[in-house]
Amino acid sequence: MSRRAWVQVACVAITLFMGVPLYLIALAALSSRESLNRFPLPLLPTDPSVETLRTFLDTTGIVPGFVNSLTVGIGTVLLSLLIGVPGGYAVARYAFRGRGPYQMFLLLTRALPIVVLSVPLARIFLNAGLYDTTYAVTLLHTALALPTTVLITAAIFVGVSREQEEAAMVFGASPMKAFLRIVVPQALPGIAAAAMFTFVLSWNEVLGATILTLNQRTLPAQVLTTLSDSPLAYRFAGGFALVLPAVVFIAIMRRYLLNMWGTTLR
């Protein structure tokens, strides 16, 4: 076989490995409860049913939870880019003292299982009067996402040509303008990657959202905790329903991620 053929075969094999579980979760979510009890399990959608999905979507607070999750997710992406991108740029461009410690400090929050911080974290937000608001969850998710944002954008900024940026400034652009016009477009894949991780993290985060809210829950906080005790069929339905919005978000960000490979990858 030719080299190109091998490349095709390998791509199809990986797509199967990545895709089959996705197929299975969709299959299970769209199966009736009875057919999930059978053995052997049907591998094709012989008996499609939206019964479990519908019951799941009837749970109190699904729609408000969806809205809250979306606002928290978008808010987190914007806030973490706003705070994190300058940090990433600094790490990539300046060999300042304390660069290592700065990165380590950011990582601290991700390195400690936050369950042990449940009570003090809740108290901070209670005292600040932000408990049970989406602001609280946005702030916490931003803190959790910052290390990813800073480190990933830093890795990308390192590869962005500094000469072009300096050239722009020679021709009279302000540093801010040079950054926005020259650096940001070239770093777009990294920024898109960071945004993707951030949104997905926020979309799927359960624990923090559960300890900081009571009535204004995000979608996973509203359903995922209770889902784990539910019958298997509902867990599939819920898992499937939660994946969909994140998949759409990835589809949008994908374009920016593949920015520089031009038009062939669409």
Added chain:
Amino acid sequence: MAKRYETPRLSRRTLLGLGIGAVAAPALTACGGVSTSGADGGSGTVNFMSTQFTPVEERQRFEKILADKVTAAKVAYNPVEPSIFASTIQSQVDAKKVQVSIAGGLHGDLAPHGSRLTDLDDLIGDLGDRGFASDLTELAKLGGSTTKYIPWMQATYVVAVNKKALQWLPSGADVQKLTYDQFLSWMVAGRRANGNKPIFGFPAGPKGLYHRFFQGFLLPSFTGGQITTFRSAEAVTGWQYMKELWAQAAPASTNYDNMQEPLQRGEVLVAWDHVARLVNAPGDKPDDWVMVPAPSGPKGLGYMLVVAGLGIPQGAPETDRAKEVIKALTSADVQAEVLKQNAFFPVTSADLPSDLPGAVGLEATAVRGQQGAQNAIASLPPVGLGAKEGEVTQIFKNCFKEICLDGKPIQQVLDRQAGQLNTIFEELKVACWRPDPTGTPCRVA
């Protein structure tokens, strides 16, 4: 260093999109979020946080009961995991910014928060006509002198049997009055007849309640106690029995959190579990199933009670409305409805309704048989252990892991774990609870 690719630009549309996003997000959050609990949490609403009815269908049914039968106030029902329950009560009461008006949970969920709950002596006085059993009202004092919660519901554990398994019952055995030895021979015979596939399942998954089997069923039946007799010769016999029973259990049992699903799938035919975790096993075929009391051992039929209660955190808002809601929840009508819908039994003295749906009816029979047995040995939830209950429970789980899974010598395991137990009890200095002799300071003999 010329690069081949063009320097891409942010298109106008992209910038516009980002701009809209940036404006829209804060606008949407302007009120700090949208209510997900069906109530805005504003004045007049009672925030009800609970560790019960977390599964999606049970929750929907309970919310319906609240909406239909509890008219005193609008109730926002928030089911959470026990750890979230604990940290929420702790952080809110300690910060003196309480938003939860009713905290509903198992005795063990409420017990660590005795000092954070309002005294409810006046309320339980008003509810004299409910006829709470004195065992329950005593438990509700959490070892102190004042009432800390109002009994809400109770439950226990029984054995669910698919009628297919009855054919292998040893001759002369009555499925309603089994001994542990008969039960074991039954499981052995069933496995042999079933193509060597085990018919017995055990909820030993990470969220399974298997420890309650050792604490409230196996050990009391074999030793007559739970803590004091922890490393006695009878306890060794009991664990030896457990080892033999475990050899007949489906190996997938270490992944079972509740037994109704493997039973419904037909993976196993016989299983012991909490009534609320068995109720869906029969599905729409209650005629194919029986529910029976747990077996009896040398000392009697040990069984354990599960008690749930309703407390009011100190400094809670809307306490008057919360009390009205609690009154409604303990009314005979609501208690019967909860049993019918969600398989938790009433705590009041009212008679059980006669029109119980299939599986709940089966369970009610088994529960009556268990509690009314001549040789019954009831275990109550521990009093005074507070937050240490989790660790005491873990010791029973560790015994199971080391004896049944790792195959370590029983007496050695029990001796070492008894040391851990006594460390905890020396620190706490609490009295024993039933079935151990009450009144004396608790420790392993």
Added chain:
Amino acid sequence: MARTGRRTPPAAVLLIAPSLIFMTALFMWPLVVGVGQALVGPDGPTTAYLRRMLDDPYFWTAARNTLLLIVVLIPLQFAFAIAMALLLRERPRFAGFHFYIWVIPLAISDLAAGLVWLSVFTDRGYLNSALDMIGIDGYAWLSYQNPVTMFIAVVLAELWRATSLVFVIVVAGMQGIPKDYDEAAEVFGATYWQRVRHVILPQLRPSLQVALILRTILALETFAVAQALTGRNLPLLVGETYQWYSVQLNPNVSAAIALVILAVSMLAAAGYLRLMRDQTETR
């Protein structure tokens, strides 16, 4: 890029200040309180909680499993992710479609991922169903009696779930590599593997190191997949933290285990950062 850095330092300080202030305001006090729980009891500083942690029958198994999982998983994952990125660089047909499918697992929470793979490997799951249809008897992949298949199942599931993260970082980094370098090397007769080894991988170093740091720390933090598949038969350290916190209700011992995880994560991150610094200086 010979003159890395040494502009006016205040600019850097200005740039990192927002993130520093934000993190300090939000996390400093909780961190002190949280970590303090491990070391301070009601009667002052104590090592009782650390000792209790070491006495626990699950602790050492969990430590061993965590280490084993990371040592096996991370090299596999990086090899896989780099191979995926290189394949995509060859511009195969339907590259956009392949890329999309390869990235989607990123969107799937670890809870859902555990659920999917449980439905594959469980006794009456999809794998045994497929085997059954071709006439082979099923196998108890996840039974505590078969620790090897149990471990392999967890590795496969984690490979599926978390390789996308590495892949996306590598793809983003790979786009910064000018094609000229690669083409120049080809003109001089370098084989494909030589180009990968000497041209592409060195250029990817910053991205790979970031991916390594993040992936290692996140691997130390996730346990939902292992828990879904194996219950507590394959305990992991972070799972023990949750276990002690939410089941045994002992935040002190829980914080002690969390401290161990924190220490391991920080050591790993410091190690990787050291590598990164070496690289910047040799540029």
